[in-house]
Amino acid sequence: MSTDSQGAAAANTTAAAPISFADCNNDICPYSVSFYPYEIDLAPNAAFLALFSLSLAGYLAxxxxxxxxxxxxxxxxxxxxxxxLGYAGRVISWGNQWDEGGFLMQICCLTIGPAFLAAGIYLCIRRIVTAFGPENSRIPPQYYTRIFIPCDVVSLILQAAGGAMASVAFHNKKSTDTGDNIMIAGLAFQVFTLLVFMTLCVDFFANAARRRRALGDAALDQDPGLVGLRRSKVFRAFLGALALSTVCVFWRSVFRVAELSGGWTGELMGRQDLFVGFEGVMITVAVCVLNIFHPSLCFRHGEVKHGGEVSETEKV
Structure with a gap:
């Protein structure tokens, strides 16, 4: 049924007997007055649900x-x-765009999900710094996790708290502004944290390249296992995959800040194509490239034992 015919049907029905929002469904009310300002397209949402399920199975395997x-x-x-869970909520909403449970599920879960993915990325950099040599970094390898993981937790708490407050206010038909603002603050802090992280990573590799031009191979750790690791094509591919994943999570977070800042009736909130591209596609790429170039598999050639201790390249 087209949007115009739905609107006409809704108008005719309303003339006979008023319909409450809770009684609306896809057959009798226009999509423009649902939780979403557009008709949800099942295909991309079902595809993302399937891809993320397969990706999770891959990581667990x-x-x-x-x-x-x-x-x-x-x-x-x-x-x-x-x-x-988020895309399951959108599939539920496709069946009924007036279903409050599906709407709140996708808002909360899709907002906080990438914060966990960012934590996974932060855990990898310590191993990379160790593989090239800590002296090339402005901060010790262990400080990457000590700094960025707590920042990620703060971001996650803000997003989760804001989402919960907005959900409760929405359910009680009250203003969601406070929860929305807290959620936006959490996303903005995540963007800032990712930006600082990327800046330090670029600085690390630039410094390593600069020192190698000046000192030759002595600029990098000459442990035989680490030398072999750095020469591995698989490891180099992993570095590229991690960089791509980081950029994807970053741009997705920038988009969500802009989207939520415009409000629930803003222009970006009404663009399903932008949501699919900047939310769904970006996060799909971020997780799938690390499925293919998984750190456990890419670091296997760099296993080194030092006096019976497991080396830093083996730990996450």
Missing amino acids: VLALTRRSKGFTAAMTLGLASEI
Whole structure:
């Protein structure tokens, strides 16, 4: 049924007997007055639901086979579980765009999911710095996780708290402004944290390249295992995949800040195409490239034992 015919049908029905918002469904009310300002397209949402489910299965399979990168896998699992629930909510909403449960599920879960994915990314950089040599970094390797993981937790708490407050206010038919603003603050802090993280990463690799031009191979850690790791094409591909994943999560977060800042009736909130591109596609790329170039698999060639201790390249 077209939007025009739906609007006419709704008008005729309303003339006979007023219909409350709670009684609306896709057959008798126009989409423009639903929780969404557009008709939800099932195809991309079902596709994202399937892709994220397969991605989660892939991460769990690698964990089962290698028993490594447990922290990274935990972060990716939480992020993907949030994405799966979020797109399940959108599929529910496709069936009935006036279903409050599906709407709130997708808003809350899709907002916080990438914060977990960012945590997984932050856990990888310590191993990379160790592989090239800590002296090339402005901060010790362990400080990357000590700084960025707490920042990510703060961002996650703000987003979750804001989403919960907005959901409760929405359910009680009260203003969601306070919850919305807290959620936006959490997303903005996530953008800032990712920007600082990317700046430090670029600085690290630029410094390593500069020192290598001046000192030759002595600028990098010459442990045989680490030398072999750095020469590995798989490891280099992993570095590219991690960079791509980081950029995708960053741009998605920038989009969500702009989208939510415009309000629930803003122009960006009404663009399903932008949501699919900047939310769905960006996060799909972010998780799938790390499925293919998983740190557990890409670091296997760099396993080094020092006096019976497991090296930093084996830990996450």
